Amino acid sequence: MSGIDPNMKHLWRHLPWVRRNRSRDASIKATADESTSLWVQSLHRLCKDPLAMIGLATLILLIMIAVFAPFLAPYDPDAIDISQRLQWPSEDHLLGTDKFGRDVLSRMIFGARLSLLMPAIIVVNSLAIGTTVGLLSGFKGGLVDSLLMRVVDIKSSFPGLLLTLAIIGMLGPGLFNAVIAMSISGWTGYARIIRGMTLSLREMEFVEAARTLGGSDGYILIKHILPNVISPVVLLATLNMAGAILSLAGLGFLGLGAQPPTAEWGAMLSDSQGLIFYAPYLMFIPGVAIMITVLAINLLGDGLRDAMDPKSGGMAEAMRG
Template identity: 55%
Template sequence: MASKANGLFSSPLDEHLSAGGEIGDESLLRGAMRRLAKDKLALLGLVIAILVILVGVFAPYLMPNDPVKVLLDKRLLSPSSAYPLGTDHLGRCLLSRLIFGTRVSLSTAAIALFTIMLISIPVGTIAGYMGGWVDNLLMRLVDILLAFPSLILALVIAGMLGPGLLNVMMAVSAVGWVGYARVIRGLVLSVKEKEYVMAARACGTPEWAIVIKHILPNVLSPVIVLATLDIGSLVLSISGLSFLGLGAQPPTPEWGSMLNDGRPYMQVAPQLMVYPGIAIMIVVLAFNLLGDGLRDALDPRGTDRV
């Protein structure tokens, strides 16, 4: 999945829009779903993503042991029936921590994505619909934020707020909304010139009603669908900040913090870093495969892939 310019996250939406595609047409969406159904890699990503989400939802019922219980007499044990993946440096079950870490990582990414949408949708809609000095003011703010390296900006914000998952979500959201706001503005600019919007305006429909009834329904659906595919990049970003000590704090199981905890034991117990690293890779790969497939399916100029 291609990355946004100067962005911390990646999304298939930008590439589709830059290719000149329109995603509000119902027949186009039906054709996109048919193309997506033929994409084996995208379907594989979808299956893996669903399985990972189910693991996160049912984590309390899947964990064989307490993920935060410290048993110093069981430090760094090899895999066994009681501890299928062994234990960490504090005697905690690795498999249980990985399973519960799935819930923590995915829920954190989902909340961050919701916050990004909560900010970017109003800003992008207002900028695109009102135009003029309002559009210039909001887009210049977006340009200023995009001028900074997003990862560095997120690190600065998280460092100022202090360590913690909530602060990391705030930092990631503060960086991530700008790209979506620009994309939403572009969609609004396109939709507001449609004949049905012009007809509603000619009939004297209030501006707020036009936005709610005609603009947002044709903008939100594709944006929300494609934004959900950004969860892989959000998981990677949040895990990276947690690895640096800015995210989840002990004893909360989170993949990035588990990587950091296992770093001093890399020589004697590499599995402490390998397992959470593999978990992050699987999630990011699954959502990237799904995102690439949806991007290609939404591109009218794309060809069907078998």
């Protein structure tokens, strides 16, 4: 370009298609900057919510307990000592022992691993399926949209719990099968939300600009559409995490989830149901742990909702506008 006349350079910059391309580039960059700014603003609002911070701190504490379980547990969670069976909380066993003489505190600490990890896997699996279906349905439209939405309608016609029980009935009881069943049963909500937002976003200027510049469908979906639909989905996933914990614990209580001698809070409730009058602490302790975990997640979820609430001028308002 060094040999080109400066006047030609000046004319080149003002050609119509050059100006349009620069305008589209600026539009895409401005959209990305605005999305980042909105995330930062929402994070600041979240940090100012004391209840949300209590929920977050509680979750971090539970996660740390689960991660460092081998170092925190005073006993082997599966070690059986019949001579110590059904001991009430004492100095040697801070939370007592179960009907096999296993230390309840150790089993609670190790049980936090499965009781937190498995619901998280369920939510991630459901989110991945729902996001894929919603993005494809909303972006492609036409026949693809019709076919995928009919699948969603058929799936939604079955109650989630009954579908989960039916799948477990076919696969057999067990923690892994319960995770598969719940993952299959819980993705339609994500698909509907993401489809609706994608339908509105695909006609916006920054998407048209990216398409005009030669961006492929996959690039546009991942680079431009997905970042703009993820915030309400993150909120929904956070709230669904609490439901997944309760559902998985319920399946464990019914004997359809984790199987003995696996240390999992729902399974521990199931093991102790015949001892409620003789050793009530065996049901009280895992029940309280589940309650605290679900409460912490709900507090964090409410904080996220308030941070992204349209009335507070948050991310959801800007996205809708």
